[in-house]
Amino acid sequence: MKREWMTILEHQTIARDTYRLVLQGDIVRDITEPGQFVHIQVGSGTYLRRPVSISDFDFEKKTMTLLYKVMGKGTEDLTRKSVGESLDVLGPGGRGFPVDQVDDDHVLLIGGGIGVPPLYNLAKQLKAKGIQITTLLGFQSADDAFLLDEFEELGEVFVSTNDGTLGRKGFVTDWISEVKATVDRYFTCGPTVMLKAVSEQLADLPGYISMEERMGCGIGACFACVVPSHDEKGYRRICCDGPVFEAKEVVLA
Amino acid sequence: MKLSQSLPGLQLKNPVMPASGCFAFGKEFAQFYDLSELGAVIMKAATGEKRFGNGTPRVAETARGMLNAIGLQNPGVDAIIEEEIPFLSTFDTSIIANVAGSTVEEYVEVAAKISAHVHALELNISCPNVKEGGVQFGTDPMLAEEVTAQVVEASEVPVYVKLSPNVTNIVDMAKAVEKGGAAGLSMINTLTGMRIDPKTRKPIIANQTGGLSGAAIKPVAIRMIHQVYQEVNLPIIGMGGVETADDVIEFLLAGASAVAIGSANFKNPLICKEIIDELPRALETYGFTSIEEVIGGAHDEKARAGIFRA
Numbered sequence: 326m327k328r329e330w331m332t333i334l335e336h337q338t339i340a341r342d343t344y345r346l347v348l349q350g351d352i353v354r355d356i357t358e359p360g361q362f363v364h365i366q367v368g369s370g371t372y373l374r375r376p377v378s379i380s381d382f383d384f385e386k387k388t389m390t391l392l393y394k395v396m397g398k399g400t401e402d403l404t405r406k407s408v409g410e411s412l413d414v415l416g417p418g419g420r421g422f423p424v425d426q427v428d429d430d431h432v433l434l435i436g437g438g439i440g441v442p443p444l445y446n447l448a449k450q451l452k453a454k455g456i457q458i459t460t461l462l463g464f465q466s467a468d469d470a471f472l473l474d475e476f477e478e479l480g481e482v483f484v485s486t487n488d489g490t491l492g493r494k495g496f497v498t499d500w501i502s503e504v505k506a507t508v509d510r511y512f513t514c515g516p517t518v519m520l521k522a523v524s525e526q527l528a529d530l531p532g533y534i535s536m537e538e539r540m541g542c543g544i545g546a547c548f549a550c551v552v553p554s555h556d557e558k559g560y561r562r563i564c565c566d567g568p569v570f571e572a573k574e575v576v577l578a
Numbered sequence: 579m580k581l582s583q584s585l586p587g588l589q590l591k592n593p594v595m596p597a598s599g600c601f602a603f604g605k606e607f608a609q610f611y612d613l614s615e616l617g618a619v620i621m622k623a624a625t626g627e628k629r630f631g632n633g634t635p636r637v638a639e640t641a642r643g644m645l646n647a648i649g650l651q652n653p654g655v656d657a658i659i660e661e662e663i664p665f666l667s668t669f670d671t672s673i674i675a676n677v678a679g680s681t682v683e684e685y686v687e688v689a690a691k692i693s694a695h696v697h698a699l700e701l702n703i704s705c706p707n708v709k710e711g712g713v714q715f716g717t718d719p720m721l722a723e724e725v726t727a728q729v730v731e732a733s734e735v736p737v738y739v740k741l742s743p744n745v746t747n748i749v750d751m752a753k754a755v756e757k758g759g760a761a762g763l764s765m766i767n768t769l770t771g772m773r774i775d776p777k778t779r780k781p782i783i784a785n786q787t788g789g790l791s792g793a794a795i796k797p798v799a800i801r802m803i804h805q806v807y808q809e810v811n812l813p814i815i816g817m818g819g820v821e822t823a824d825d826v827i828e829f830l831l832a833g834a835s836a837v838a839i840g841s842a843n844f845k846n847p848l849i850c851k852e853i854i855d856e857l858p859r860a861l862e863t864y865g866f867t868s869i870e871e872v873i874g875g876a877h878d879e880k881a882r883a884g885i886f887r888a
Contacts, residue, residue: 326609328848366845372639372792373844399639415847539635541646542844546602548651549637551630559630560651565606 330411341468342395353387359447360421360569364543366413367402375399380442392442424450429509431457437515463497498522521577532572579858586736586761587698588672590617597838598676603662611851618672626684628654633784638773643792647785655688678702686732693733704742704767716742719754726758736761752806764815766799791841793819807833823860831876
């Protein structure tokens with residue numbers, strides 16, 4: 326992990342309250358797995374950094390794409406950063422999806438809301454390994470949806486929205502029973518309540534979940550972002566032991 | 579510029595150390611810089627048995643600061659001695675163990691075990707985030723004196739007592755632990771606070787209350803150190819919102835002999851090293867030629883009648 330002032334190359338809105346931010350810098354060269362995150366100091370108006378998952382990256386160009394949703398003051402302030410400005414970034418943080426260890430025929434990706442972004446580079450890497458991908462994407466409403474075309478280029482995509490304005494009305498988990506028969510493994514990221522529902526419905530399959538929590542340091546020192554685990558140790562730190570865990574490793578409340 | 583000085587149990591090459599609970603046991607920060615650069619390291623609190631701490635969320639942001647309620651999560655004193663201190667011992671810096679507990683017996687047990695492996699203890703009678711122990715020892719002068727005396731008795735190394743700011747009269751607490759045999763003070767711990775989310779109508783932190791830290795509490799820390807320095811004859815490790823070399827000088831002028839940097843480590847993991855590097859030039863800027871010259875330098879009012887004097 327290092328701290329670097331990365332340059333903003335692109336910054337635009339892609340859905341309701343949702344932004345695409347492209348940063349350039351050496352931190353990109355340190356990315357080892359899809360699903361890692363960066364910890365951003367937005368400015369003097371906020372105290373702590375804000376963790377944002379890496380959606381995609383390009384080693385050659387030293388660029389990374391972050392997709393974030395405005396959730397409060399920190400992300401609100403972030404929207405005002407302009408192309409050409411530099412941003413105080415710590416990263417890459419945590420452990421991502423262990424793509425190297427995956428050797429399946431067909432996998433299921435399940436993303437909910439702003440949990441969708443870290444699955445994108447994962448999908449690209451899985452596809453490059455020749456693995457068939459089925460993706461379930463869930464959003465509040467059609468206005469909140471993003472990355473649909475990008476995922477469709479990589480495999481079959483099923484969409485659901487809470488209000489039925491796009492895809493099927495309901496939750497992303499409503500699709501699971503229809504697609505689970507043919508897949509060997511699942512990868513999911515979204516709110517904890519969704520991760521819990523997904524891991525319960527797919528309890529007989531191996532899977533990886535990516536979690537989020539309010540973080541302090543983002544490097545494993547402050548113990549703010551812990552989740553209970555099933556082993557004797559009793560906990561995992563989301564920022565450095567995760568954010569990606571084997572589904573059976575942690576206890577989802 | 580000479581930055582080194584001796585305090586009870588500690589040969590400090592500079593007056594800057596990370597504060598307890600903001601640095602874990604050092605491993606995470608060792609990837610950013612050589613920990614031998616630090617004046618000392620104050621480890622995360624040790625309790626008799628391992629503790630899992632509070633539910634999440636454990637942190638919330640505030641104006642110029644943050645609330646935390648981690649709940650003294652730690653692997654227990656034995657695991658800290660076996661698995662954490664050996665790593666920190668590879669660096670050329672002093673190690674201070676933060677000792678916590680629910681009962682006097684637990685404080686004594688932890689102190690007796692860990693003191694053989696470190697240079698000094700910081701007796702934590704001021705954690706606001708655990709239900710039992712901790713802060714009740716830090717808000718009642720008689721209990722504070724008693725637990726200090728027993729821990730001093732059990733410890734092989736000097737004991738610095740970490741004071742809580744959540745009291746009406748900080749000087750009474752400082753005097754009590756001085757009477758109990760403390761070798762020094764560390765102050766201040768966090769101020770108890772709360773934030774409520776209008777959307778959920780509930781406190782943001784799972785523990786409801788948390789400890790406020792960061793730049794927001796610096797004036798409180800400075801005021802309390804300034805008060806205590808005049809009344810108690812013990813060296814003070816000052817803390818509470820240190821973020822710059824100028825802040826270090828402000829704490830020393832108030833009466834601290836050294837400073838600990840807390841939440842700022844979360845914003846910038848390199849902050850301790852950066853402040854150590856900047857300190858000589860900052861001292862020069864204000865016309866100082868040594869650290870000793872700065873300590874207590876704001877106290878020429880002693881000749882007059884200071885408004886806070888009892």
